[in-house]
Amino acid sequence: MSRRGMLAASAASAAVTTIPAARAKTASAQPAPSMARIALTVNGEARELELDTRTTLLDALREHLQLTGTKKGCDHGQCGACTVIVDGRRINSCLSLAVMHDGDTVTTIEGLGTPDDLHPMQAAFIVHDGYQCGYCTPGQICSAVAVLEEIEAGIPSHVTGDLTAPAEATNMEIRERMSGNICRCGAYSNILEAITEVAGRQA
Amino acid sequence: MKAFTYERAATPAGATAAFAKAPGARFIAGGTNLLDLMKLQIETPAHLIDVSRLALDTIEPTKEGGLRIGAMVRNTDLAADARVRRDYGLLTRALVAGASGQLRNKATTAGNLLQRTRCPYFYDTNQPCNKRQPGSGCAAIGGVSRTLAVLGASEACIATHPSDMAVAMRALDASVETVDAAGKARAIPIADFYRAPGTTPHLETMLEPGELITAVTLPKPMGGTHIYHKVRDRASYAFALISVAAVVQKDGSGRVALGGVAHKPWRVEAAEADMPRGAKAVASGLLAGATPSHDNAYKLPLVERTLAGVLAEAKG
Numbered sequence A: 001m002s003r004r005g006m007l008a009a010s011a012a013s014a015a016v017t018t019i020p021a022a023r024a025k026t027a028s029a030q031p032a033p034s035m036a037r038i039a040l041t042v043n044g045e046a047r048e049l050e051l052d053t054r055t056t057l058l059d060a061l062r063e064h065l066q067l068t069g070t071k072k073g074c075d076h077g078q079c080g081a082c083t084v085i086v087d088g089r090r091i092n093s094c095l096s097l098a099v100m101h102d103g104d105t106v107t108t109i110e111g112l113g114t115p116d117d118l119h120p121m122q123a124a125f126i127v128h129d130g131y132q133c134g135y136c137t138p139g140q141i142c143s144a145v146a147v148l149e150e151i152e153a154g155i156p157s158h159v160t161g162d163l164t165a166p167a168e169a170t171n172m173e174i175r176e177r178m179s180g181n182i183c184r185c186g187a188y189s190n191i192l193e194a195i196t197e198v199a200g201r202q203a
Numbered sequence B: 001m002k003a004f005t006y007e008r009a010a011t012p013a014g015a016t017a018a019f020a021k022a023p024g025a026r027f028i029a030g031g032t033n034l035l036d037l038m039k040l041q042i043e044t045p046a047h048l049i050d051v052s053r054l055a056l057d058t059i060e061p062t063k064e065g066g067l068r069i070g071a072m073v074r075n076t077d078l079a080a081d082a083r084v085r086r087d088y089g090l091l092t093r094a095l096v097a098g099a100s101g102q103l104r105n106k107a108t109t110a111g112n113l114l115q116r117t118r119c120p121y122f123y124d125t126n127q128p129c130n131k132r133q134p135g136s137g138c139a140a141i142g143g144v145s146r147t148l149a150v151l152g153a154s155e156a157c158i159a160t161h162p163s164d165m166a167v168a169m170r171a172l173d174a175s176v177e178t179v180d181a182a183g184k185a186r187a188i189p190i191a192d193f194y195r196a197p198g199t200t201p202h203l204e205t206m207l208e209p210g211e212l213i214t215a216v217t218l219p220k221p222m223g224g225t226h227i228y229h230k231v232r233d234r235a236s237y238a239f240a241l242i243s244v245a246a247v248v249q250k251d252g253s254g255r256v257a258l259g260g261v262a263h264k265p266w267r268v269e270a271a272e273a274d275m276p277r278g279a280k281a282v283a284s285g286l287l288a289g290a291t292p293s294h295d296n297a298y299k300l301p302l303v304e305r306t307l308a309g310v311l312a313e314a315k316g
């Protein structure tokens, strides 16, 4: 649980154990859950779901579609473990409501490749040992695949020198563009090698 | 998160009409700030109006020779637009200095302007905070205020506005276009868009409830060298401690706006006359009337030194 999550949780328990009347009152005035039907294409398959509107895309994938490859880290868009690719773009699935994605196409780590038919980025992470515990890895790999596409598409980054020249897959560019994916084990140098190898192969 | 009902708006008029029917509703665009705050029950809307699919996602030339940026243009697309990169490099630089690639893919022009403060006490629902709960006090004053405001603050709130994009928009003299439920459109210069905290820090902008941002316009390009320097605790993926956005012309004249120092991007036009005289002169005008705390007094020399670096870089 994140520090913020912990603070929020302790605030909730304070409402039960101590007196703050105003807080207890708002807690009892909880409106009834609202449900919505949505359709998604996930890893090439059409899926329909009936969900509480509060469900994030991350929870829809993990809890409702049992696609547990995508991980919940901080649940606040800070760590990148929940990164998936929606309509061709990487996003934090924890900071997005599933209902907002009705009609969208989602690719998760399970859709990039399978154990028998690995995506080149998955294979490169294995060769270069781009992980230790592996928890951040699905997010790292989804992000890395999208990063190389963003460079191809000429999208600039904070370290791009000339804004009017095409972007290049240099070490500095890859590191900067991957900064939204945190690895607590610190496997960064191996992750960088894996991505660099795939970038070289693509070029 | 509190339960809420949800609808997807098809048109701007549909969005404002939906708000008129459900006062207390919120628009949601990229969701990267609002949803975060809803998870913490800092924001508890009973109804969400999804504006993310409105056809406000294009960047068009204006007849004055500038650009009209749709409210739903994603931060990534705005930063990557060829015209923005060529003529408003400051804006691209500020955008790519903010958040992460994933977040910029979702974050919108309007949502970025309206993102709320990162004051740690605003986020901690156990603490008094006039912005989160009007009248409850301010835990930041006398608390840990290292990241907080040194200018424009009040006795009720010393929060800073966290946006990088808004700092560039201020230096570029952008204007915010809106429409209300009655269909009335107006344009608010970004200089007047953010409210001073005063005694009502929960009121952050000049927008009326239910007023929808439709676009942000930029005046015609002004040339010059565009530089955005963001100083932060990490080299990437961290909010600004301070930032300097500058456009410097060949003759040394130009304009400067600061981020991370106030409730809004901070610009003092009168101080810009001193630009050819160097950073010390400009900084003294920009920072006049500052009220730093023990924790954030470092921001004043940091602004001056960062500005000196920017001016040196502009000279080449």
Ligand SMILES: Cc1cc2nc3c(=O)[nH]c(=O)nc-3n(C[C@H](O)[C@H](O)[C@H](O)COP(=O)(O)OP(=O)(O)OC[C@H]3O[C@@H](n4cnc5c(N)ncnc54)[C@H](O)[C@@H]3O)c2cc1C
Residues within 6 Å of the ligand: A076, A077, A078, B026, B027, B028, B029, B030, B031, B032, B033, B034, B035, B036, B051, B071, B097, B098, B099, B100, B103, B106, B107, B108, B109, B110, B111, B112, B113, B114, B115, B162, B163, B164, B165, B211, B212, B213, B214, B237, B238, B239, B240
């Ligand atoms: C981990 C993390 C790091 C970040 N780092 C940075 C950083 O370094 N620099 C930086 O600048 N930002 C940073 N951000 C913030 C990010 O830029 C904002 O979350 C984003 O720009 C908000 O845009 P959105 O479209 O997702 O807004 P939303 O969350 O959808 O909305 C934000 C607010 O705007 C309102 N709104 C949205 N659209 C409209 C409209 N058309 N009219 C009227 N009201 C509207 C909503 O009701 C809501 O109140 C970071 C965020 C995270 C989570």
Ligand code: SF4
Residues within 6 Å of the ligand: B117, B119, B120, B121, B122, B128, B129, B130, B131, B132, B137, B138, B139, B140, B141, B148, B156, B157, B158, B159, B201
């Ligand atoms: S500085 Fe503003 S946002 Fe922070 S605790 Fe005080 S009132 Fe709240």
